[in-house]
Amino acid sequence: MRAKKSLGQNFLQDEGVIHNIVRLINPQADEPIIEIGPGQGAITDHLQASGAQLRLIELDTDLIPKLESRYAQAANVRIDHMDALQLELTGEPVKVVGNLPYNISTPLLIKMLYQSAQVSKMVFMLQKEVVQRICAVPGQKLFGRLSVMLQHRFDCSAHLHIPPEAFIPQPKVDSQIVVMVPKVNPKQVPLPELEQLVKQAFAMRRKTIRNNLKKIVTTAQLEAVGIDPGQRAETIELTQFEQLTLLLTDADH
Numbered sequence: 001m002r003a004k005k006s007l008g009q010n011f012l013q014d015e016g017v018i019h020n021i022v023r024l025i026n027p028q029a030d031e032p033i034i035e036i037g038p039g040q041g042a043i044t045d046h047l048q049a050s051g052a053q054l055r056l057i058e059l060d061t062d063l064i065p066k067l068e069s070r071y072a073q074a075a076n077v078r079i080d081h082m083d084a085l086q087l088e089l090t091g092e093p094v095k096v097v098g099n100l101p102y103n104i105s106t107p108l109l110i111k112m113l114y115q116s117a118q119v120s121k122m123v124f125m126l127q128k129e130v131v132q133r134i135c136a137v138p139g140q141k142l143f144g145r146l147s148v149m150l151q152h153r154f155d156c157s158a159h160l161h162i163p164p165e166a167f168i169p170q171p172k173v174d175s176q177i178v179v180m181v182p183k184v185n186p187k188q189v190p191l192p193e194l195e196q197l198v199k200q201a202f203a204m205r206r207k208t209i210r211n212n213l214k215k216i217v218t219t220a221q222l223e224a225v226g227i228d229p230g231q232r233a234e235t236i237e238l239t240q241f242e243q244l245t246l247l248l249t250d251a252d253h
């Protein structure tokens with residue numbers, strides 16, 4: 001079968017890599033797991049064999065009959081032909097995993113962020129740079145919107161570098177796995193407001209935080225949460241973004 005570039009199809013073929021990913025997912029019998037983009041089943045076969053209650057979300061019309069026949073005998077597999085960006089989680093927290101099509105990874109991560117209460121753990125293979133962005137800390141060049149937003153709700157860790165040779169066809173970039181576990185007690189901050197603030201704060205990376213936020217925040221408000229108005233957003237701590245959001249939303253009421 002020809003891989004479709006538009007659907008970000010790079011199929012895993014390295015058994016060692018597949019084994020390591022499955023180990024990080026750590027599937028358990030009867031636990032609910034959603035796999036996004038099962039493709040030809042490289043990871044799926046192992047998840048199915050664990051006895052987990054699997055829900056597969058695949059957009060490619062050509063792959064659906066193949067998946068249906070591959071798992072025809074498996075009572076623990078349900079296949080949904082749909083766009084993962086339309087996924088609405090309800091009920092008990094579920095593991096969400098996948099070797100994601102790189103073109104939807106950022107919107108999907110943001111979508112999952114808004115549904116973090118319905119997630120028990122996420123294990124995603126992503127472009128290495130995206131994983132580095134997610135896990136970056138203040139002071140690092142890649143620290144930005146994705147780092148602040150995802151670290152606000154999840155404990156994030158980077159694992160396993162995966163070279164292009166692990167896939168057919170080979171992607172142009174290196175890949176890496178990120179594991180994200182919802183925080184037990186995330187600070188209660190309204191997400192849309194935090195997202196808006198962070199977006200503004202990083203709008204022009206070379207500008208100071210005062211300049212990027214001058215329409216919405218006063219110097220006194222920055223100083224109230226311990227931010228020097230001359231700092232750049234990439235040096236500001238997650239807790240300071242959270243506090244600033246709270247200060248602004250409280251001031252609105």
Ligand code: SAM
Nearest residue numbers: 010011012037038039042059060083084099101
């Ligand atoms: N899991 C397989 C593997 O590791 O070999 C395939 C991974 S491939 C990088 C990404 C998969 O996601 C493909 O099967 C592709 O058709 C599917 N896909 C692409 N866009 C999607 C979307 N919006 N929603 C659900 N699946 C999508």
